[in-house]
Amino acid sequence: MPVELLSAPAPASSDLESVELVFRLLELLAAAHQPLGVTEIARALGISKPRAHRHLRAFLVRDYARQDARTGGYEIGSALVALGERARERFDVIAAIRPHMGPLREATGLAVTASALIGDEVLVLEMLQGMSIIEFGVRPGSRLDLHASAHGLVALAFGPPQLMDAVTARPLKAWTDQTIVDPGHLERAVAAVRRQGWATAADGVQVGVNALAAPVLDHRGLCRGAVALVGACQSLPAQPSDEQRILVTSAATAASRSLGWRPE
Amino acid sequence: MPVELLSAPAPASSDLESVELVFRLLELLAAAHQPLGVTEIARALGISKPRAHRHLRAFLVRDYARQDARTGGYEIGSALVALGERARERFDVIAAIRPHMGPLREATGLAVTASALIGDEVLVLEMLQGMSIIEFGVRPGSRLDLHASAHGLVALAFGPPQLMDAVTARPLKAWTDQTIVDPGHLERAVAAVRRQGWATAADGVQVGVNALAAPVLDHRGLCRGAVALVGACQSLPAQPSDEQRILVTSAATAASRSLGWRPE
DNA sequence: CAAGGTGTTCCGCTCAACGGAATTCAGGTT
DNA sequence: AACCTGAATTCCGTTGAGCGGAACACCTTG
Structure with a gap:
């Protein structure tokens, strides 16, 4: 297992809370090691269950999240791989x-x-x-x-x-x-x-x-x-x-x- | 230059337009080959200039975008590299x-x-x-x-x-x-x-x-x-x-x- | 120095998105 | 089979987050 040498990511705030939430959700999904349930996600982000669910659905349509077919849990989607690669190429x-x-x-x-x-x-x-x-x-x-x-x-x-x-x-x-x-x-x-x-x-x-x-x-x-x-x-x-x-x-x-x- | 073999990304829609916008903005920044101005971005996404500006500021605080020091233009930020890598590891x-x-x-x-x-x-x-x-x-x-x-x-x-x-x-x-x-x-x-x-x-x-x-x-x-x-x-x-x-x-x-x- | 282009800030209005409650679904347990 | 429990999902009436027009500041450029 690689030793972690990275500086801690600075938590930050801005207005436009909706944007903030999208990023927090992306980061949560990326950090998770298994699919997460809606309730779990809502709790982790401190938001209501319907809100979490709505957001996840919006993530799904663009492949920023995917839904495990068996359990219904949500995990990070393939769109980020492409996006990350693009960012890196730059x-x-x-x-x-x-x-x-x-x-x-x-x-x-x-x-x-x-x-x-x-x-x-x-x-x-x-x-x-x-x-x-x-x-x-x-x-x-x-x-x-x-x-x-x-x-x-x-x-x-x-x-x-x-x-x-x-x-x-x-x-x-x-x-x-x-x-x-x-x-x-x-x-x-x-x-x-x-x-x-x-x-x-x-x-x-x-x-x-x-x-x-x-x-x-x-x-x-x-x-x-x-x-x-x-x-x-x-x-x-x-x-x-x-x-x-x-x-x-x-x-x-x-x-x-x-x-x-x-x-x- | 690598030959493109990929299937075209499916454009999609959902409610929760705010989330959609975040993704469209991310993708725009990732696809750009140089820093983009606020006006340019607003036009490309079909939104008002203040909206584009507000969103970009929110991107900045979390390093999803960075602002070129000389020109003031916006480009894709380093957070996506980390996120993409996490997604890939999964x-x-x-x-x-x-x-x-x-x-x-x-x-x-x-x-x-x-x-x-x-x-x-x-x-x-x-x-x-x-x-x-x-x-x-x-x-x-x-x-x-x-x-x-x-x-x-x-x-x-x-x-x-x-x-x-x-x-x-x-x-x-x-x-x-x-x-x-x-x-x-x-x-x-x-x-x-x-x-x-x-x-x-x-x-x-x-x-x-x-x-x-x-x-x-x-x-x-x-x-x-x-x-x-x-x-x-x-x-x-x-x-x-x-x-x-x-x-x-x-x-x-x-x-x-x-x-x-x-x-x- | 005006004219036209930027990026940025202000502020009052409005509808997108919120949350509580209702509903449906999945899987146990009796 | 009937009953529960805790999950996901949908509904809907309400409201403040975030919108856009307008104003402002700052550049170039003619």
Whole structure:
């Protein structure tokens, strides 16, 4: 089972409560591991049974939910698979990285992740499981903290300069006691990443877990995302082997080239 | 660019127009290739500008949309990536098939697709691109016709018997003049698939395109989905090579085993 | 600097959508 | 077979969430 490395989804509110409800219902269905009954759903969302039922019916006609033929329970529908894929495609870095992920996994035996830099967030778009008995990984769709993850450090080092301001504006969350929380310390770490062209973040989010990331740049030299290896500290040490470093950076370089990036 | 093999999404209506609107807006954003302005969106959906704006704001707070910092345009947000992934995970066949897709692609050089049998639909969950210059494929999230695709024939042959009734209840759509449209013909084709353990569907959906599919079965011997190769008829002939057949069927068998299936 | 295009906010009105109650259905249990 | 129990579903009269026209602020562009 993959270790969860994602930051908690921020609960939010707005007017337009009806829209809010649609999203809460979608998320409830997506999180459920089995079909849910109307009553159950109504209770979970704090709404009346007729309301839940009406909404579910509206979900059904567009395939955002499906109804189990035997039990009558409701579960998440296939429309979301298509929609999620469309959303993912839009972040076109993934197309550039994908072809290099498989070989990277074969060569290292470790989990491989690809992330994109969207606004001032690092979003994990794809993951291939490693080959060890105990699996690590980050789920696609997770957002990674800029100061605590290897993906994030790469983004800070090679992404737009205002990223750093956005991060230091808020206090840095200490996921573990190894997480960088001091802005000065972070500046130095990022400078080092910029110099060496890759980042690690041993114990940054989860003790015992390390990642090794390298930036994917586009034709203008802007950082569009990153490729990373993820593994236990024993297989992916804080000082990674030359081989590991070279494999990751050359995968990232290859992906960058297919985005039109050219060295110097 | 991948050839589109998907059946057209059925437009649908229900009461609860507010829910409908949320979905139409999501789909519009997902389909767009660039950020859209409020006015543009309002026009496309046939609603007033304030309404569009209010809805978009509600989308923003939950990350179902994001606003481009420079232009102020709206585009699809990261929440959908996570949601789509969750939806996909739920169809657990994919976890069983995934590990065998990469090697299959390496061995054949063709595109590899994985599908699940959800209710009486075949849903494409994952695709790896082939290695030829011209790419074929089916987008994840697409639904395939049972009578016209290799995935579908496998589902008919190894899935629940009532599937066939569901299919023959409606007239069979002729995608090309090679598509099987006669129920009797379909019965015989399915019987053949059941005997040989794999299916092809040359020109079934698109002239010049063929697929070779084999079933993935669970611990009870029920068909849960399929793995398939997709390619041009010249690289994947109507009568596939022994090598191709063996590669696909053994990948499917391996996936079946990991779902608990045991031979005999 | 007016003219025409954006995005955004305000506010009074209205009908879409709500919830309580009634109804139907499925599956036990006596 | 009759009776229950707890589920899903439908009905319908009521009402406030959310609508749209109008106003506003902010850009370009001629």
